Amino acid sequence: MTPCGLCGALDISRASAIIRQVDTARSYRRCRGCSSIVLVPLPTVEANEHFEGDRAAEHQERSDNARAGYFARRLDLVERYAGGRGRLLDVGCSTGLLLEQAHALGWQVEGVELSRALAAAARRRNAEVVIHETDFLAWGEEAHGRYDALVALDVFEHVLEPRAFVARAAALLRPGGVLLVQTPNAGSLRARLHGERWNMLLPEYHFHLPSARALGGLMQREGLAVRVLTTTSGSGSERGLAGAMARAKEALLAPARLGNALLVVATRHAS
Numbered sequence: 001m002t003p004c005g006l007c008g009a010l011d012i013s014r015a016s017a018i019i020r021q022v023d024t025a026r027s028y029r030r031c032r033g034c035s036s037i038v039l040v041p042l043p044t045v046e047a048n049e050h051f052e053g054d055r056a057a058e059h060q061e062r063s064d065n066a067r068a069g070y071f072a073r074r075l076d077l078v079e080r081y082a083g084g085r086g087r088l089l090d091v092g093c094s095t096g097l098l099l100e101q102a103h104a105l106g107w108q109v110e111g112v113e114l115s116r117a118l119a120a121a122a123r124r125r126n127a128e129v130v131i132h133e134t135d136f137l138a139w140g141e142e143a144h145g146r147y148d149a150l151v152a153l154d155v156f157e158h159v160l161e162p163r164a165f166v167a168r169a170a171a172l173l174r175p176g177g178v179l180l181v182q183t184p185n186a187g188s189l190r191a192r193l194h195g196e197r198w199n200m201l202l203p204e205y206h207f208h209l210p211s212a213r214a215l216g217g218l219m220q221r222e223g224l225a226v227r228v229l230t231t232t233s234g235s236g237s238e239r240g241l242a243g244a245m246a247r248a249k250e251a252l253l254a255p256a257r258l259g260n261a262l263l264v265v266a267t268r269h270a271s
């Protein structure tokens with residue numbers, strides 16, 4: 001019995017349809033309970049650590065400048081629900097660009113980053129900011145209730161234990177604090193059309209690709225109130241005309257939650 005890591009309801013190795021057979025042992029499956037896509041079986045924690053270096057390279061290739069507007073829009077959203085600028089934790093802070101922007105806006109910021117290379121880059125960019133170089137789930141018990149906002153962009157899909165991840169995130173927030181998560185959308189038009197060729201099916205990195213329903217439900221079960229549950233075009237890194245086209249497509253797809261990425265804003269219950 002291997003319960004789905006997102007809905008917990010069904011045996012994912014049985015009650016699911018195979019989306020892609022990765023190799024003789026592994027497959028991506030769509031849970032019949034929640035419509036999320038899960039890699040079965042999941043790698044062990046030890047095996048997952050071997051991919052840290054590759055992930056660092058993947059992130060550094062992206063253009064920081066192109067991401068600045070995208071981060072600014074996410075920070076606006078967080079501030080709206082947090083009711084101000086207090087302590088913000090960026091989980092999977094990569095090279096620290098979002099931290100730099102948030103700090104400039106007046107947030108007190110800290111980051112968590114598993115990759116040594118990325119944590120070093122984040123420290124170079126943010127000289128006076130604390131970057132916790134650790135696995136998020138192995139950290140944070142001493143910091144419960146500390147943060148007004150917690151941001152996790154393109155991180156959730158890499159997590160081996162989604163429920164523990166959300167529980168820890170909720171615990172780190174003060175009552176009323178805000179969690180913002182963005183992750184690939186298993187219910188997206190692209191995922192449905194491309195099937196086994198969906199470009200988010202990366203078995204070395206992506207283990208849980210949730211549906212909107214599954215991610216919202218998981219947050220509610222862990223004591224969070226879902227305020228926003230919508231979809232976006234994804235990384236939002238396109239500029240100029242390409243960016244305008246991506247945002248127009250985003251506006252068309254969002255009402256049916258068919259966009260490439262899920263965007264969820266949730267707040268911790270007041271008591």
Ligand SMILES: [Zn+2]
Nearest residue numbers: 004007031034
């Ligand atoms: Zn499920």
